[in-house]
Amino acid sequence: MTQKNGFLPVLFLTAVVFVSVVALIATDAITREPIAAARRAAIYRRLQSLFPTMDDFAYDEESGLYTPFSEGDPLGLAFMAYTRGFGGTIAILVGLAADRTLRGIEIVSHRETPGLGARIAEPAFRDLFIGIEIDDIALSRDGGAIDGITAATISVEAVVEGVREAVSARLKHFE
Amino acid sequence: MRSLKKNFSRGIVRANPIFILLLGLCPALAVSTSLDNAVGMTGAFTFVLLAANIIVSLLREQIPDRVRIPVFIVIIATLVTIVDLMLQGFVPVLSESLGMFIPLIVVNCIILARAEAFASKNGMIDSIADAVGIGVGFGLAMLSISLVRQLFGTGSLDLFGRHLFTIPPLADNPVVFFLLPMGAFFVVGILLALFRWMGVSRSE
Numbered sequence: 453m454t455q456k457n458g459f460l461p462v463l464f465l466t467a468v469v470f471v472s473v474v475a476l477i478a479t480d481a482i483t484r485e486p487i488a489a490a491r492r493a494a495i496y497r498r499l500q501s502l503f504p505t506m507d508d509f510a511y512d513e514e515s516g517l518y519t520p521f522s523e524g525d526p527l528g529l530a531f532m533a534y535t536r537g538f539g540g541t542i543a544i545l546v547g548l549a550a551d552r553t554l555r556g557i558e559i560v561s562h563r564e565t566p567g568l569g570a571r572i573a574e575p576a577f578r579d580l581f582i583g584i585e586i587d588d589i590a591l592s593r594d595g596g597a598i599d600g601i602t603a604a605t606i607s608v609e610a611v612v613e614g615v616r617e618a619v620s621a622r623l624k625h626f627e
Numbered sequence: 628m629r630s631l632k633k634n635f636s637r638g639i640v641r642a643n644p645i646f647i648l649l650l651g652l653c654p655a656l657a658v659s660t661s662l663d664n665a666v667g668m669t670g671a672f673t674f675v676l677l678a679a680n681i682i683v684s685l686l687r688e689q690i691p692d693r694v695r696i697p698v699f700i701v702i703i704a705t706l707v708t709i710v711d712l713m714l715q716g717f718v719p720v721l722s723e724s725l726g727m728f729i730p731l732i733v734v735n736c737i738i739l740a741r742a743e744a745f746a747s748k749n750g751m752i753d754s755i756a757d758a759v760g761i762g763v764g765f766g767l768a769m770l771s772i773s774l775v776r777q778l779f780g781t782g783s784l785d786l787f788g789r790h791l792f793t794i795p796p797l798a799d800n801p802v803v804f805f806l807l808p809m810g811a812f813f814v815v816g817i818l819l820a821l822f823r824w825m826g827v828s829r830s831e
Contacts, residue, residue: 486716
């Protein structure tokens, strides 16, 4: 039986793949716009929690810098910081005000341990970054402004390090 | 009608995918940390299983035997991608919390197993009953695992942002072990033993 229809299985599989490709292209065409809009809305929401008076933002793809505006006036800068935590990459959105103080951080994604490292995403920890000077981005035991979280040392250190490195790397854009 | 009921109920207890067949354990262990995740994963899983069972049962006369597994995989992967894109575009909130689990459905062996063992040998109506039954069985298993893990791991129960209840001494000292991967194995093992002991489940 296999000899008789040797090519049929190949043709059938090809046809199935073809139908699948068509279905995926159609789905992509339908969802491309909504997905882009949803992503932009998500970024807008996160930026707005750092810059509450923001009503618009610009994104420069080359430098990866977000510039939030309020009635046309720039409020500062925001950019992503990536750092290696306990469970994987932690993605952080860092907001910097024009006077070189932090506007705060948003944990965009992380895979830290629930109940321990995951507490970096809670306001009690994130809010420690609001309004501090760039030089104070360090744990309090190192003379900085950030208090650690018990049993979450690795996650906390990763966030602090990641934010500090990202900020110092972006400072040149600030002049 | 009788066979329809049998095909539906088989997946719930007698051939429960998690506790009897021990299939699809990988995604089940990964996402069973909270009731929300369990419900979302069950929804996405059941949709893909249902659609895959329908398509495979309709094509069962045409699919050449030698390429049936690749054909099943292409069908399942396509369905999962469609679900993923649709969720991202139209239900971004759900996509955000389930994001990384959706692609896991492709490698969920329950779906491939039902396509191979059931849908490729039975008609569409029976395959729908089978898919819904397996989906309910998967959902019950996910809920029971995540109930234990969330309760002991956080000391309180929440469902879709609604707070159900808190056990104060446990909430002050949550047993984080239950939320870690090893806790998942522990809970699944205990529940398996419990159900065997109670005689709810017997291996076929």
